[in-house]
Amino acid sequence: MSKMRAVQVSQPGGPFEIVEREIPEPGAGTVRIKVEACGICHSDSITKEGHFPGIQYPRVPGHEVVGVIDVVGEGVAGWTAGQRVGVGWNGGYCGYCENCRRGNFFACSIAGQVTGIHYDGGYADYMIAPASALALVPDELSALEAGPLMCAGLTTFNALRNSGARPGDLVAVLGLGGLGHLGVQFAAKMGFRTVAIARGTDKEALAKQLGAHLYIDSQAQDPAAELTKLGGAKIILATVTNGEAMNATMGGLSVGGKLMVLGAAESLNVSPLLLIMGSRSVAGWYSGTSIDSQDTLAFSVLSGVRSMNEVFPLEQVNEAYERMMSGKARFRIVLTTGN
Numbered sequence: 322m323s324k325m326r327a328v329q330v331s332q333p334g335g336p337f338e339i340v341e342r343e344i345p346e347p348g349a350g351t352v353r354i355k356v357e358a359c360g361i362c363h364s365d366s367i368t369k370e371g372h373f374p375g376i377q378y379p380r381v382p383g384h385e386v387v388g389v390i391d392v393v394g395e396g397v398a399g400w401t402a403g404q405r406v407g408v409g410w411n412g413g414y415c416g417y418c419e420n421c422r423r424g425n426f427f428a429c430s431i432a433g434q435v436t437g438i439h440y441d442g443g444y445a446d447y448m449i450a451p452a453s454a455l456a457l458v459p460d461e462l463s464a465l466e467a468g469p470l471m472c473a474g475l476t477t478f479n480a481l482r483n484s485g486a487r488p489g490d491l492v493a494v495l496g497l498g499g500l501g502h503l504g505v506q507f508a509a510k511m512g513f514r515t516v517a518i519a520r521g522t523d524k525e526a527l528a529k530q531l532g533a534h535l536y537i538d539s540q541a542q543d544p545a546a547e548l549t550k551l552g553g554a555k556i557i558l559a560t561v562t563n564g565e566a567m568n569a570t571m572g573g574l575s576v577g578g579k580l581m582v583l584g585a586a587e588s589l590n591v592s593p594l595l596l597i598m599g600s601r602s603v604a605g606w607y608s609g610t611s612i613d614s615q616d617t618l619a620f621s622v623l624s625g626v627r628s629m630n631e632v633f634p635l636e637q638v639n640e641a642y643e644r645m646m647s648g649k650a651r652f653r654i655v656l657t658t659g660n
């Protein structure tokens with residue numbers, strides 16, 4: 322068998338096409354992965370719609386990939402065929418350019434790439450990934466469990482552990498989608514007093530099940546006022562795709578509190594007075610490296626954090642993607658190849 326199935330987008334805004342392609346051969350410094358599962362992240366809309374400079378089409382999306390190393394390319398040390406690995410948003414780095422030596426792996430000027438954007442991702446039977454993008458997947462996690470941890474999990478875990486919040490602090494997670502439902506679990510397991518904020522009442526029971534101590538319905542209540550009543554949030558982890566929803570929480574930051582923006586909303590209104598009078602801040606958080614992914618996987622094994630998934634076969638990618646975009650997914654949709 323030298324052919325495989327791949328889901329490609331041929332042009333910005335175009336549909337997903339299920340095509341047959343040659344199984345690619347790994348070049349120097351890369352491995353071939355036989356893909357088992359790939360989560361559908363809201364950021365895959367960037368590839369689908371062309372919201373990123375320099376995407377070459379056709380392109381295969383997917384950056385929550387888990388599978389098994391099938392063939393190891395030339396010059397790859399430390400990885401062997403048969404190992405279970407994952408690939409996330411950070412598609413690799415050289416490790417020796419000036420940016421990498423400063424620890425700014427995302428700014429790597431030699432090999433810095435985004436999986437599923439600059440090269441083909443995991444909506445396929447096989448993919449090629451640079452060795453520096455690989456995370457080792459522990460035996461305790463199935464491919465379906467590990468997939469969403471490669472981006473949704475990694476981003477929320479890494480943001481929270483670098484947020485400056487300490488055990489007992491009030492941490493609010495805004496939005497209960499793929500990222501948010503993992504953010505709530507991580508926040509609770511890290512020992513924060515965890516508040517989930519989402520639209521409507523139907524997610525309240527699920528939020529509590531995921532470990533939220535408190536729930537705010539942003540449609541029926543004023544989230545800023547509710548957070549203020551609770552003493553103010555040290556951290557608001559904003560996973561929503563909507564700037565107004567973020568604006569509506571900002572007044573609920575405590576003195577020294579910080580809004581951590583994860584969701585790619587179009588714009589945000591920030592009141593300078595709110596920031597100044599209370600030394601509050603607004604900061605972005607961008608994903609993490611492959612070793613941060615390994616930390617996320619290890620913490621999830623340790624603490625029992627698991628993604629709540631809806632599983633679709635690769636062929637049903639259009640239906641699966643639409644369901645994610647509609648906000649109906651509870652909470653992450655994962656594609657399986659059957660490999």
Ligand SMILES: NC(=O)c1ccc[n+]([C@@H]2O[C@H](COP(=O)([O-])OP(=O)(O)OC[C@H]3O[C@@H](n4cnc5c(N)ncnc54)[C@H](OP(=O)(O)O)[C@@H]3O)[C@@H](O)[C@H]2O)c1
Pocket residue numbers: 361362363364472473476495496497498499500501518519520560561562563566582583584585586606607608645646648652
């Ligand atoms: N910073 C990073 O490194 C990074 C990494 C991965 C993803 N992202 C970005 O993070 C965001 C979330 O990704 P995801 O995969 O978790 O998406 P998702 O599963 O589709 O969830 C989207 C979330 O946005 C909220 N939302 C959507 N429309 C809204 C509206 N009109 N008003 C208020 N809330 C609205 C939903 O809130 P409810 O729960 O209230 O329905 C839901 O929680 C995306 O923008 C994605 O591109 C960033």
Ligand SMILES: [Zn+2]
Pocket residue numbers: 362363364365384410472473
């Ligand atoms: Zn993602």
